[in-house]
Amino acid sequence: MSDKRQTDPAGFPAEQREFFLTGPVGRLECICDAPESGKARAATAVLCHPHPQHGGTMRNKVVTIMERALRESGLHTLRFNFRGTGESEGEFDDGNGELDDLMAVADWVRRVRPDDDLWLGGFSFGAWVSLRAAQDLPVRMLISIAPPVERYGFEKLVAPNCPWLVVQGDEDEVVSPRAVFDWIDSLDRKPELVVMEGSGHFFHRRLMDLRGLLKNAVQPHLP
Numbered sequence: 669m670s671d672k673r674q675t676d677p678a679g680f681p682a683e684q685r686e687f688f689l690t691g692p693v694g695r696l697e698c699i700c701d702a703p704e705s706g707k708a709r710a711a712t713a714v715l716c717h718p719h720p721q722h723g724g725t726m727r728n729k730v731v732t733i734m735e736r737a738l739r740e741s742g743l744h745t746l747r748f749n750f751r752g753t754g755e756s757e758g759e760f761d762d763g764n765g766e767l768d769d770l771m772a773v774a775d776w777v778r779r780v781r782p783d784d785d786l787w788l789g790g791f792s793f794g795a796w797v798s799l800r801a802a803q804d805l806p807v808r809m810l811i812s813i814a815p816p817v818e819r820y821g822f823e824k825l826v827a828p829n830c831p832w833l834v835v836q837g838d839e840d841e842v843v844s845p846r847a848v849f850d851w852i853d854s855l856d857r858k859p860e861l862v863v864m865e866g867s868g869h870f871f872h873r874r875l876m877d878l879r880g881l882l883k884n885a886v887q888p889h890l891p
Contacts, residue, residue: 680780692768694757698748709742710891713787716794720753730791733875737882796820802828814843817851831889832859837867
């Protein structure tokens, strides 16, 4: 059975839609969504999922709750699967090719919604990729959830020149909370850090709390 999902749509769909974008090594599987009519803000968020080799996809619950929080705040949203994940073509590339994937998706968003602010968000591995992209893109807001600072070269990166929110559970069993706190202390420009007490890496039983936290935290930065 052939896949009838559109590839490289000419505009940003006005409602939730699954489609493909042409990435650096083949098509990238995407889901976009739009805020309720009359509530839209002039911003679009591109969201990055956790590690593909550990089950991370754009349908991850933390990524999905981040998408919901931002959409309910008035943003258009776009999630996508990195290369080799889901129906995205290519193979895992340890963050380097995935950065290229994100840049391709961001380029499309900037082309079809040129008047919007560009927001980036990422969870775990996705936080690493999105922070790298923010070194070169005109990002107006960055959201990093549980950044894996001990696994990747976060110390080589500079803080983005935009508002930046870091959310970290204090009982994270995958990412060391202390390593995250020490890394933030080392930065010249520090993000807003929100520590969720009693939360592990995947925010089990705390997803609705995370949704409310994100909505409150981004409110002052909405266009």
